[in-house]
Amino acid sequence: MEELGRINQLIVPFFGHDMTFNIGVIVMTWAIFGFLLLFGYLASKSRRIIPGTVQVVGELFINQLYGLTEDAMDEELGKKYGPLICALFMFLLASNWCGMLPFMEEPTKDLNTPLSMGLMGFAIAHYAGIRAKGFKGYIKEYFEPIFFMMPLNLIGELAKVVSISFRLFGNIMGGSIIILVVSHLVYSILLPPFLNAFFTIFVGAIQAFVFTMLTIVYIAVQVK
Amino acid sequence: MTDDIQVWMKVAAFVGGGMAMGFGAIGAAIGEGYTASKANEAIARNPQLSGDLFKTMLVGQAIAETASIFALIIAMLLLFSNFSHTSPLLIATFLAAGLCMGLGAIGSGIGSGLPTAEACIGIERQPQMKNRITTIMLAGSAIAQSPAIFALVTSLILLFIDFTGKPVSPTWAAILGAGLASGLGAIGSGIGEGLVAKSGCEGIARQPAGATRTTNVMLLGMAVTETTAIYGLLIACILIFKNFPAAESIAASMALLGAGLCMGIGAIGPGIGEGFAGQSAVKWIARNEEGTATLTRSMLVGQAVAESTGIYALVISLILIFVA
Numbered sequence: 001m002e003e004l005g006r007i008n009q010l011i012v013p014f015f016g017h018d019m020t021f022n023i024g025v026i027v028m029t030w031a032i033f034g035f036l037l038l039f040g041y042l043a044s045k046s047r048r049i050i051p052g053t054v055q056v057v058g059e060l061f062i063n064q065l066y067g068l069t070e071d072a073m074d075e076e077l078g079k080k081y082g083p084l085i086c087a088l089f090m091f092l093l094a095s096n097w098c099g100m101l102p103f104m105e106e107p108t109k110d111l112n113t114p115l116s117m118g119l120m121g122f123a124i125a126h127y128a129g130i131r132a133k134g135f136k137g138y139i140k141e142y143f144e145p146i147f148f149m150m151p152l153n154l155i156g157e158l159a160k161v162v163s164i165s166f167r168l169f170g171n172i173m174g175g176s177i178i179i180l181v182v183s184h185l186v187y188s189i190l191l192p193p194f195l196n197a198f199f200t201i202f203v204g205a206i207q208a209f210v211f212t213m214l215t216i217v218y219i220a221v222q223v224k
Numbered sequence: 225m226t227d228d229i230q231v232w233m234k235v236a237a238f239v240g241g242g243m244a245m246g247f248g249a250i251g252a253a254i255g256e257g258y259t260a261s262k263a264n265e266a267i268a269r270n271p272q273l274s275g276d277l278f279k280t281m282l283v284g285q286a287i288a289e290t291a292s293i294f295a296l297i298i299a300m301l302l303l304f305s306n307f308s309h310t311s312p313l314l315i316a317t318f319l320a321a322g323l324c325m326g327l328g329a330i331g332s333g334i335g336s337g338l339p340t341a342e343a344c345i346g347i348e349r350q351p352q353m354k355n356r357i358t359t360i361m362l363a364g365s366a367i368a369q370s371p372a373i374f375a376l377v378t379s380l381i382l383l384f385i386d387f388t389g390k391p392v393s394p395t396w397a398a399i400l401g402a403g404l405a406s407g408l409g410a411i412g413s414g415i416g417e418g419l420v421a422k423s424g425c426e427g428i429a430r431q432p433a434g435a436t437r438t439t440n441v442m443l444l445g446m447a448v449t450e451t452t453a454i455y456g457l458l459i460a461c462i463l464i465f466k467n468f469p470a471a472e473s474i475a476a477s478m479a480l481l482g483a484g485l486c487m488g489i490g491a492i493g494p495g496i497g498e499g500f501a502g503q504s505a506v507k508w509i510a511r512n513e514e515g516t517a518t519l520t521r522s523m524l525v526g527q528a529v530a531e532s533t534g535i536y537a538l539v540i541s542l543i544l545i546f547v548a
Contacts, residue, residue, distance in 0.1 A: 156531075166457060202363075
C-alpha cells in the first residue's frame with residue numbers, strides 16, 4: 001500500500017527555481033513513443049495488397065480514425081487532422097494499457113500527461129478556428145449571444161481543458177488505485193486479472209476513445 | 225485529551241463507514257430493481273428468449289452493483305483499518321471519506337441500471353443484435369460508473385494522505401468540503417450518463433444499421449454529461465492539496481465548507497439536465513441518419529448551456545477558496 005501516490009521526482013535547481021521532473025512518467029512516455037515508432041515501422045515496412053498481421057492492425061486504426069475525423073469535419077480537413085487524431089488515440093491507448101505489464105506504469109496516471117494532451121488539443125482547436133473564421137470572426141464568437149456573456153464563454157472554453165484532462169486522469173488513476181487496494185485486500189488471489197481486464201483494458205480503451213472523440217469535436221466546433 | 229481524540233476518531237470511523245454503506249446502498253438497489261422490472265417485461269413478451277434475457281439481466285445487475293461495492297470497500301477500510309497516529313483532523317477525514325463515497329455511489333448506481341434495463345428490452349426486440357447491444361450496455365454502464373470512481377478516488381486520497389502539520393482550524397472544513405464536493409457532485413452526472421446510455425441501447429435495438437453513429441454520439445454525450453462530476457473532483461483536489469494558513473475565525477473554515485457544498489450541490493442539476501439533452505439527441509440520431517451532424521451540434525450546444533449553471537457554481541467555489 002505504501003506505493004500509493006508515490007512519485008519518483010528529480011528536482012533540478014534552475015536560477016533560484018526548482019524544476020521538478022517526474023522521472024517514471026518521462027521514461028514511460030518515451031518507452032511508449034519507442035513502441036509506437038516501432039509499430040509504425042513494422043506496419044509500413046513491406047506494404048502489400050494482401051497485408052501481414054501488423055499492417056492489418058495499422059490499417060484498422062487509420063481507416064477507423066480517418067473515418068471519424070472526416071465525419072465530424074469534412075473531407076479536406078479530415079485529411080489534414082487525421083494523422084494527429086491517429087497519433088493521439090494510439091498514444092493514449094498504449095499509455096492506458098501499459099500499466100498491465102510488470103514494472104510499467106501508465107503515464108496518463110500523472111495529471112501532467114492528460115493536461116498537456118488537453119492543452120495541445122485546445123491550442124490546435126483555437127488555431128484552427130482562427131484559420132477558418134479569421135481573427136475577427138473568432139473573437140466575435142465569444143460575444144455571442146450577447147456581449148456580456150464574454151467572461152462566461154471564456155471560462156467555458158477553459159473549463160473544456162480541465163474537464164477533458166481530469167476525465168482521463170480520474171478514470172485511469174481511479175482504476176489503478178482500485179486494482180492496488182483490492183489486490184492488497186485479497187492478497188492478490190483470483191481477482192486482479194479480472195480487475196485489470198475491466199479497468200485497464202475496457203475502461204482504458206473507452207477513455208482513450210472519448211478523449212480522441214472530444215478533441216475531434218472541439219476542433220470541428222471551432223472550424224464551423 | 226489524546227484519549228478523547230482517539231475515542232472521537234473511532235466514532236467518526238464508525239459513523240463514516242455507516243454513512244458510506246448506507247447511502248451507497250440506495251442507488252445500486254434502485255438501478256438493479258429497474259433492470260429486473262424491465263427484464264420481466266421483456267421475458268413476458270418473448271418467453272423463448274428467457275435464458276438470454278436472464279443472463280443479460282444478471283450481468284447488468286452485477287455492473288450496476290459496482291458502485292455499492294466501492295462503498296463497501298470504503299466502509300470496510302474505515303471499520304477495520306488501524307490508523308497509527310492520532311490527530312483531530314482524522315475525525316474530519318473519516319467522516320468526509322464516508323460521506324463522499326456514500327453520496328457518490330447514489331447517482332452511478334441508478335444511472336448504470338438504466339442502460340442495462342433498456343438492453344433487456346432491446347434484446348427482446350432484436351435478438352440478432354444481442355452481442356452488439358451487450359457491448360454497448362457494458363460500455364454505457366461502465367462509463368456511468370466513472371462519477372462513482374471519482375468519489376472513490378477522493379475518499380481514498382482523503383484516507384491515505386498525511387494531513388499532519390496542517391493547521392486544524394481551516395483544514396477540517398477543507399476536508400469535509402472536499403468530500404461533499406466530490407460526493408454530491410457525482411449524483412447528477414451518474415444519473416445523466418445513465419439516461420444517455422439508455423437511449424443508446426434502445427436506439428441500436430431499433431435501428432441496428434446505425435449502431436456505429438449511435439455509439440459514437442452516445443459516448444460523446446456521456447463524456448460531456450460527466451463534466452460537472454469532474455468539476456467536483458477538481459474542487460476536491462484543490463481543497464485537499466492546497467495549504468491553507470491557520471485561521472482562528474470560523475469564517476475562513478465556513479468559506480471552504482461552503483465552496484465544497486456549492487460545487488457539490490451545484491453539480492446535481494446540470495448533470496441530470498445534460499443527460500436529458502443527450503438522451504433525446506441519441507434517441508433521434510438512431511432513427512434519423514441525415515440529422516446526425518445537426519443533432520450532435522444541437523446536443524453539444526444544449527449541454528453547454530445546461531452546464532453553465534455548473535460553471536457558475538465552479539466560479540463561486542473558486543472565489544470562496546482563493547479570494548474569500
